[in-house]
Amino acid sequence: MAVAAGLVAVALSAAACGDAGSGSGSGSDKPTLTLYNAQHDFVEDMAKDFTAKTGIKVEVRSGDDFELANQIVQEGSASPADVFVTENSPAMSLVDSKGGFARVDDTTLAQIPDSFEPSNKNWVGFAARSTVLAYNSTALKPADLPASLLDLAQPKWKGKIGFAPAGADFQAIVSAVVATSGEAAAEQWLKGLNTNGKKYQGNTAVMKAVNAGEIQAGVIYHYYWYKDRAESGANSKNVELRYFGNADPGAFVSISGAGVVKASKHQEEAQQLVAYLTGKDGQKILADSGAMEYAIADGATNNPALKPIADLDPPAVDPAKLNGPRVVELMQRAGLL
Amino acid sequence: MTLTTAPSTASRPGGGARPSSRRRRRRYPRALLATSTLVTLIALIPLIFVAVYTVGVGWDEALRLLVRPRIGELLWNTTRLALACMALSAVIGTGAAWLVERSDLPGRRIWNVLLVVPLAIPAFVNSFGWVSVTAAVEGYGGALLIVTMSYFPLVYLPVSAALRGLDPALEETANALGNGRWRTFTRVVLPQLRPAMLGGALLVGLHLLAEFGALQMLRFPTFTTAIYDQYRSTFNGPAANMLAGVLVLCCLLLLLGELRLRGQARYARLGAGSPRPAARARLGIVTVPVLLALAALITLALGVPLGSLAHWLITGSSTAFPVDTLLTTTATSVGLAAAAALVTSLLALPVAWLCVRHPGRASTLLERGTYFGNALPGIVVALALVTISIRYTETLYQTVPLLVIGYAILFLPRAMVSLRAAIAQVPPVLDDVAHALGATRTGTLWRVTLPLIARGLGAGAALVFLAAVTELTATLLLSPTGTETLATEFWANSSNIEYGAAAPYAALMVLISAPATYLLTREARNSR
Numbered sequence: 001m002a003v004a005a006g007l008v009a010v011a012l013s014a015a016a017c018g019d020a021g022s023g024s025g026s027g028s029d030k031p032t033l034t035l036y037n038a039q040h041d042f043v044e045d046m047a048k049d050f051t052a053k054t055g056i057k058v059e060v061r062s063g064d065d066f067e068l069a070n071q072i073v074q075e076g077s078a079s080p081a082d083v084f085v086t087e088n089s090p091a092m093s094l095v096d097s098k099g100g101f102a103r104v105d106d107t108t109l110a111q112i113p114d115s116f117e118p119s120n121k122n123w124v125g126f127a128a129r130s131t132v133l134a135y136n137s138t139a140l141k142p143a144d145l146p147a148s149l150l151d152l153a154q155p156k157w158k159g160k161i162g163f164a165p166a167g168a169d170f171q172a173i174v175s176a177v178v179a180t181s182g183e184a185a186a187e188q189w190l191k192g193l194n195t196n197g198k199k200y201q202g203n204t205a206v207m208k209a210v211n212a213g214e215i216q217a218g219v220i221y222h223y224y225w226y227k228d229r230a231e232s233g234a235n236s237k238n239v240e241l242r243y244f245g246n247a248d249p250g251a252f253v254s255i256s257g258a259g260v261v262k263a264s265k266h267q268e269e270a271q272q273l274v275a276y277l278t279g280k281d282g283q284k285i286l287a288d289s290g291a292m293e294y295a296i297a298d299g300a301t302n303n304p305a306l307k308p309i310a311d312l313d314p315p316a317v318d319p320a321k322l323n324g325p326r327v328v329e330l331m332q333r334a335g336l337l
Numbered sequence: 338m339t340l341t342t343a344p345s346t347a348s349r350p351g352g353g354a355r356p357s358s359r360r361r362r363r364r365y366p367r368a369l370l371a372t373s374t375l376v377t378l379i380a381l382i383p384l385i386f387v388a389v390y391t392v393g394v395g396w397d398e399a400l401r402l403l404v405r406p407r408i409g410e411l412l413w414n415t416t417r418l419a420l421a422c423m424a425l426s427a428v429i430g431t432g433a434a435w436l437v438e439r440s441d442l443p444g445r446r447i448w449n450v451l452l453v454v455p456l457a458i459p460a461f462v463n464s465f466g467w468v469s470v471t472a473a474v475e476g477y478g479g480a481l482l483i484v485t486m487s488y489f490p491l492v493y494l495p496v497s498a499a500l501r502g503l504d505p506a507l508e509e510t511a512n513a514l515g516n517g518r519w520r521t522f523t524r525v526v527l528p529q530l531r532p533a534m535l536g537g538a539l540l541v542g543l544h545l546l547a548e549f550g551a552l553q554m555l556r557f558p559t560f561t562t563a564i565y566d567q568y569r570s571t572f573n574g575p576a577a578n579m580l581a582g583v584l585v586l587c588c589l590l591l592l593l594g595e596l597r598l599r600g601q602a603r604y605a606r607l608g609a610g611s612p613r614p615a616a617r618a619r620l621g622i623v624t625v626p627v628l629l630a631l632a633a634l635i636t637l638a639l640g641v642p643l644g645s646l647a648h649w650l651i652t653g654s655s656t657a658f659p660v661d662t663l664l665t666t667t668a669t670s671v672g673l674a675a676a677a678a679l680v681t682s683l684l685a686l687p688v689a690w691l692c693v694r695h696p697g698r699a700s701t702l703l704e705r706g707t708y709f710g711n712a713l714p715g716i717v718v719a720l721a722l723v724t725i726s727i728r729y730t731e732t733l734y735q736t737v738p739l740l741v742i743g744y745a746i747l748f749l750p751r752a753m754v755s756l757r758a759a760i761a762q763v764p765p766v767l768d769d770v771a772h773a774l775g776a777t778r779t780g781t782l783w784r785v786t787l788p789l790i791a792r793g794l795g796a797g798a799a800l801v802f803l804a805a806v807t808e809l810t811a812t813l814l815l816s817p818t819g820t821e822t823l824a825t826e827f828w829a830n831s832s833n834i835e836y837g838a839a840a841p842y843a844a845l846m847v848l849i850s851a852p853a854t855y856l857l858t859r860e861a862r863n864s865r
Contacts, residue, residue, distance in 0.1 A: 034818055061818035062829075063569075070572030074724075078731045080818065166566035200556065204834045214472060235834070328570050335406045337566060337576075 031266045032057040036081040038065045042289035050276045056269050065091035065168030073098045082264040083273050088172035090324035092123045092257035101259040108275040111297050118320035123259030126277045128294040131252045133242040135217040136210050145242050149250025153192025162198040162206045162218040165336040175322040176252035180315045190334035208235045223292035245313040253314040372687040377706035386721035391582045394575050402579040415559040419545045423538040425485045430492025438500040441617045453490050455638040457854040459807040460487040461550025462843045466642030469836040480557040486638040492537030499533035505615035539595040547714035549810045560584040564716050581717040588712030649840035670822040674805035677744035678798040685752035693760040711750045719814035740815040744805045752797035759793020803853040
């Protein structure tokens with residue numbers, strides 16, 4: 001019995017500690033912000049720097065774009081989230097379409113070029129990534145590569161390609177195909193992909209499979225490759241990248257967005273955090289983090305290894321028009337989800 | 338993970354220990370009945386939710402979501418994996434049990450331990466061990482291999498307990514009547530093992546239907562992994578909940594099978610005295626091949642995952658041993674699991690007490706109600722609780738209490754099984770004696786009853802602890818912002834293919850699970 005009682009005491013105190021450590025800031029008069037983060041770890045580095053500069057603590061809840069976006073919508077006025085950042089913009093549009101965001105401060109918007117903002121200015125871009133085709137350089141020569149992302153639905157790619165359909169990254173790419181080619185064409189394309197492709201958990205897994213020769217090529221974002229090359233190259237030494245360019249849907253540049261949740265009880269501090277993410281200090285942490293995603297603020301300098309953002313030649317897509325839920329429906333119909 | 342095996346083999350006390358008094362029947366103490374009803378209702382929340390939700394979605398939408406190629410693919414994958422794994426586990430588990438219990442296999446004691454140890458390795462860690470070494474295990478074949486290696490002990494344990502309990506007199510009689518060894522085995526021994534074997538196999542099936550991490554890592558989509566994918570794309574949208582409905586139906590089918598088996602007559606030995614130990618079969622020249630086969634089995638089930646874990650711990654390039662994070666996540670995991678064990682045991686107590694001490698229709702119904710947790714995958718429970726708490730109980734949303742309630746719903750059956758057996762072994766007359774000697778009600782509870790059921794209570798709590806410490810899906814969905822457990826950290830790292838970084842968390846989970854597994858194995862043996 002004594003053992004059991006002791007165990008319980010330990011359990012409760014541990015649970016209590018866990019709570020106290022993460023609970024809302026006690027002592028200081030500044031509130032603790034809750035950040036719903038669908039981006040990678042570098043956002044946590046940015047949040048730490050923000051806390052160091054402002055004294056405002058930030059708690060991070062991690063998840064995927066649409067998971068967290070739908071969560072904010074469901075939570076409605078009770079949402080504990082103050083700020084939401086995503087990897088891709090369709091999830092921002094989803095929250096925005098339900099009136100979930102407060103308008104971003106003008107001074108914040110002024111830090112980012114208009115092309116990385118939605119027309120209604122309810123959220124703002126703070127990073128970007130380019131779609132690429134990662135291919136195994138021993139299995140394929142540049143001449144064998146498709147000219148367009150849409151070509152991957154052709155029978156000759158059967159069993160040779162891979163992607164990560166459950167992830168928001170690929171879903172954003174699909175939304176760009178829908179936006180540029182129309183729904184009917186996109187659905188045909190998706191059916192072809194479903195026949196041709198192997199499905200993976202995430203972009204890293206796709207790249208690793210390309211590297212190992214399990215598949216010849218996979219659709220991913222550029223930074224997975226640069227990041228791996230910068231570290232050890234273990235998962236990318238047999239992999240090269242193809243940028244489609246030519247305003248092809250496969251040259252889609254996806255915007256990572258940041259927004260202030262309307263239900264937030266700390267609007268001022270939340271605006272401060274978004275201003276930081278898009279400002280000089282935040283963008284520098286992003287550019288130096290080794291994440292290899294593009295910093296996009298006016299005057300930001302990116303890693304010289306990256307293909308300059310001005311050379312990407314992406315299709316013209318209005319981020320506000322990318323419809324996530326519709327894409328998920330199309331993918332469900334095609335059997336990808 | 339693990340041993341809910343006890344119900345099928347253990348816990349049925351002989352007639353002597355049954356509550357003596359008929360007059361107690363039907364007059365349920367009101368407070369006890371009310372508490373038990375409340376507990377059962379909590380346990381049924383997810384099931385009620387799925388049912389109500391499905392009705393609410395409506396026919397057309399439900400048809401659109403359910404009648405499509407993807408569902409067919411998932412159904413086919415789930416069925417072929419579950420059936421093949423159940424069959425393989427039955428064959429391997431029974432064969433190994435027979436070798437250890439009834440043959441002159443060298444090193445039986447060691448084999449006996451080694452054949453249970455796989456239970457201390459969570460299936461998703463096992464999967465990690467394999468897939469981080471070779472991508473060849475992705476897909477059906479690899480998935481079947483890995484889940485079978487993780488779950489066959491669920492058959493081995495009850496069957497070996499059953500073998501130990503068989504009276505060899507029957508076999509001897511069969512022999513004397515002119516049946517050969519093989520014929521005796523198939524016609525006399527096997528039928529007697531059937532309840533244990535099928536019970537174990539059905540448990541394997543239930544575990545499989547709920548399995549997420551192991552299969553997700555192997556890129557083998559089943560209903561559970563598809564629900565998670567839907568969750569990632571839509572949070573708690575209708576597609577996820579409809580899939581959950583189908584999965585729950587599959588699980589209920591298996592649970593029904595298990596309940597029926599449990600109700601069936603047992604092949605109990607009658608008569609006075611105790612059976613003598615069975616004569617062991619001589620393996621003779623097949624000893625060496627048999628030893629090799631067992632060694633191969635253990636290599637696949639233990640050697641590969643543990644070896645690969647060690648490899649990543651030592652050489653993993655992303656291994657940094659973040660001591661702080663490791664310590665805090667361990668504390669969180671242990672704390673949460675201990676809280677879950679405590680709460681679940683407390684919830685199980687009134688229901689178990691009611692059903693043993695006041696048998697009757699209502700108490701049986703309440704007791705059965707708590708067993709549905711066995712058929713509810715973590716992801717289904719979590720989805721239900723997330724949706725309900727967002728809509729109706731905001732204060733509970735994203736809190737530790739809600740997570741612990743989730744654990745309690747999932748693991749209530751484990752606590753129930755041990756508790757019921759323990760309470761059944763305490764003759765009610767002891768309470769009366771204590772009262773007669775002047776002890777108060779609480780005094781009796783503290784000084785007589787609790788000490789007597791402490792073992793069962795502890796075993797149940799250990800079972801819950803073990804399950805909670807490696808729980809992944811419900812924890813991912815329900816835990817408060819900033820709460821990281823060993824399982825979620827392991828998952829985050831291994832999803833990013835940072836195998837070296839994931840390894841320490843996996844190793845800690847195995848280390849924490851090991852003592853509880855050992856205790857439970859002993860318990861399962863003794864309770865025979």
